[in-house]
Amino acid sequence: MHHGEKSREELLQEIARLEERIAELEKAEEKWKLQAEEALRVSEAKYCTIFDLSPVSLWEEDISLVRKALGRLKAAGVQDFGQYFDERQDFVTRIMHMVKIIDVNEATLTLYGARSKEEVIGSLDRILLPESLKTFKEFLIAIAEGRNFFKTETVNRTLQGETIHLLLTAMIPPEDSSYRNLLIGIVDITDRKKLERELLKIQKLESLGLLAGGIAHDFNNLLTAIVGNISLGKMNVLPGDKVYRWLDEAEKASLRAKGLTQQLLTFSKGGAPVKKVLALGELVRESAGFTVRGSKVRCEYYIPPDLWTVEADEGQISQVIHNLIINAEQAMPDGGTIRVHCCNSVVSPESVLPLKSGRYIKISIQDQGIGIPPDYLGKIFDPYFTTKQKGSGLGLATAHAIINKHGGHITVESALRVGATFHLYLPSSSREVCSGRKREKPLIGHGKVLIMDDEEAVRNIAGEILRDFGYEARFASDGAEAVSLYEQAKKADRGFDAVILDLTIPGGMGGLEALRKLQEIDPLVRAIVSSGYSIDPVLKEYRKYGFKGAVVKPYRVEELNKEVYEVVHGIR
Numbered sequence: 001m002h003h004g005e006k007s008r009e010e011l012l013q014e015i016a017r018l019e020e021r022i023a024e025l026e027k028a029e030e031k032w033k034l035q036a037e038e039a040l041r042v043s044e045a046k047y048c049t050i051f052d053l054s055p056v057s058l059w060e061e062d063i064s065l066v067r068k069a070l071g072r073l074k075a076a077g078v079q080d081f082g083q084y085f086d087e088r089q090d091f092v093t094r095i096m097h098m099v100k101i102i103d104v105n106e107a108t109l110t111l112y113g114a115r116s117k118e119e120v121i122g123s124l125d126r127i128l129l130p131e132s133l134k135t136f137k138e139f140l141i142a143i144a145e146g147r148n149f150f151k152t153e154t155v156n157r158t159l160q161g162e163t164i165h166l167l168l169t170a171m172i173p174p175e176d177s178s179y180r181n182l183l184i185g186i187v188d189i190t191d192r193k194k195l196e197r198e199l200l201k202i203q204k205l206e207s208l209g210l211l212a213g214g215i216a217h218d219f220n221n222l223l224t225a226i227v228g229n230i231s232l233g234k235m236n237v238l239p240g241d242k243v244y245r246w247l248d249e250a251e252k253a254s255l256r257a258k259g260l261t262q263q264l265l266t267f268s269k270g271g272a273p274v275k276k277v278l279a280l281g282e283l284v285r286e287s288a289g290f291t292v293r294g295s296k297v298r299c300e301y302y303i304p305p306d307l308w309t310v311e312a313d314e315g316q317i318s319q320v321i322h323n324l325i326i327n328a329e330q331a332m333p334d335g336g337t338i339r340v341h342c343c344n345s346v347v348s349p350e351s352v353l354p355l356k357s358g359r360y361i362k363i364s365i366q367d368q369g370i371g372i373p374p375d376y377l378g379k380i381f382d383p384y385f386t387t388k389q390k391g392s393g394l395g396l397a398t399a400h401a402i403i404n405k406h407g408g409h410i411t412v413e414s415a416l417r418v419g420a421t422f423h424l425y426l427p428s429s430s431r432e433v434c435s436g437r438k439r440e441k442p443l444i445g446h447g448k449v450l451i452m453d454d455e456e457a458v459r460n461i462a463g464e465i466l467r468d469f470g471y472e473a474r475f476a477s478d479g480a481e482a483v484s485l486y487e488q489a490k491k492a493d494r495g496f497d498a499v500i501l502d503l504t505i506p507g508g509m510g511g512l513e514a515l516r517k518l519q520e521i522d523p524l525v526r527a528i529v530s531s532g533y534s535i536d537p538v539l540k541e542y543r544k545y546g547f548k549g550a551v552v553k554p555y556r557v558e559e560l561n562k563e564v565y566e567v568v569h570g571i572r
Contacts, residue, residue, distance in 0.1 A: 065098035220532025223554035228461035231557035273313035287321035296335030308428035331369025447497030452482035479509025503531035
């Protein structure tokens with residue numbers, strides 16, 4: 001044995017130590033493998049738990065066949081995939097069938113109305129709509145371009161055929177990734193899209209309300225001239241004359257025309273009622289009769305002579321009756337009878353009606369139509385809810401809003417193939433009123449009245465009316481001119497006994513600002529506000545703003561004369 005060489009015994013010992021180390025390493029490797037397998041099992045279990053219990057709809061898609069198809073297109077030289085797919089819709093549909101759903105979670109089953117995963121797992125054409133094709137094309141382009149993230153809104157359908165709006169998010173794994181499947185998260189945004197549509201409708205309605213407000217000013221100015229001249233004509237014809245009847249019908253039609261803008265204004269802007277004491281029976285009969293004129297239906301009335309009065313906005317209540325009669329008429333396309341019943345009603349504290357106890361007028365409007373399905377009864381007063389192809393869904397919603405603003409209530413009862421009955425409750429008034437249709441003794445007055453209005457036709461007819469009843473009339477086209485004329489007359493000691501101020505003057509000083517300046521000149525100025533924009537709060541609470549009276553355009557002769565007489569002669 002040479003010096004320095006290991007003995008056989010030493011070599012054997014070293015080999016034994018190496019074998020022992022190898023055994024330890026093998027044992028450690030086995031332990032590591034077991035730990036790795038356990039970690040993977042735990043990780044997969046966590047993934048499965050998260051996947052199954054996630055409140056978000058999750059599914060796994062196998063897109064391997066899609067990738068191969070896109071790869072062949074790239075090899076063939078296709079570069080603009082968007083144009084390629086637009087020109088080959090059938091090809092896109094074929095690729096769609098290559099996508100297979102591997103797994104879905106419980107939230108997905110709920111979203112699509114499935115009882116088991118087997119009902120969903122399969123080709124996508126079971127849940128995709130034709131509108132979904134555009135979204136799928138965008139998804140294919142994202143894969144072809146190598147993007148790793150895709151997000152879009154789309155529409156699908158449930159297994160029951162109901163359309164649902166979805167927010168879809170997908171993480172697209174790279175082609176060289178060990179994980180080749182696609183994980184997609186889906187959030188149901190159907191309610192959000194519905195809300196967005198409703199908000200858009202409201203915004204459109206508000207825009208129309210603003211437009212209608214502008215139209216109402218000009219429209220009612222024209223009607224004021226028409227109604228004023230008709231009223232003057234009636235004063236010079238005997239009530240029994242047929243010309244008087246023609247003029248009376250023309251006056252009613254002109255006043256109804258005011259409601260064309262009022263319906264939209266009332267609903268969209270929430271106009272407060274401009275109330276006065278009304279004999280409701282006459283108003284109901286006129287409004288209902290006017291609505292069914294020329295139609296296949298007729299109205300039967302029961303209106304007792306001792307019906308209590310109400311304090312209400314004549315135009316708005318007329319609109320409610322009109323809307324309900326139209327609704328009844330549309331429920332009877334082949335004609336029939338609408339029964340209109342009015343009665344005095346006392347609501348007791350024990351009543352189930354959501355009303356304060358007290359005296360009410362109850363109006364019932366009953367049709368013989370097809371009736372309202374039970375599922376719809378709770379929805380008919382909702383804005384935009386309608387079962388009619390040409391309906392706007394605003395008629396009953398507007399009626400409901402108006403009755404609520406009057407402190408009343410509206411209910412409905414119905415039976416299929418029997419008809420529907422609407423019941424209106426309006427608080428009664430203790431005040432009495434004489435029918436505005438009766439020919440009363442004219443109130444002849446005296447004094448000097450300044451009429452401010454931007455429309456010459458309105459100034460002329462108002463002046464003509466007042467001169468017929470004993471007043472001297474002067475005119476101004478805007479607030480600034482009215483203030484100047486008022487100041488000049490006061491300095492000359494020939495002041496005005498009353499001033500009629502138009503509330504809205506486009507491009508000029510309106511009635512409210514003019515009144516403030518007039519009060520600086522004369523704190524005792526007696527002013528009457530006038531406007532065709534009847535939902536303006538100034539008309540409802542005119543005393544709060546410093547006015548002594550108010551007239552809503554279009555007005556009849558007796559309305560303007562009464563207001564001016566009471567203001568000029570200190571009754572107000």
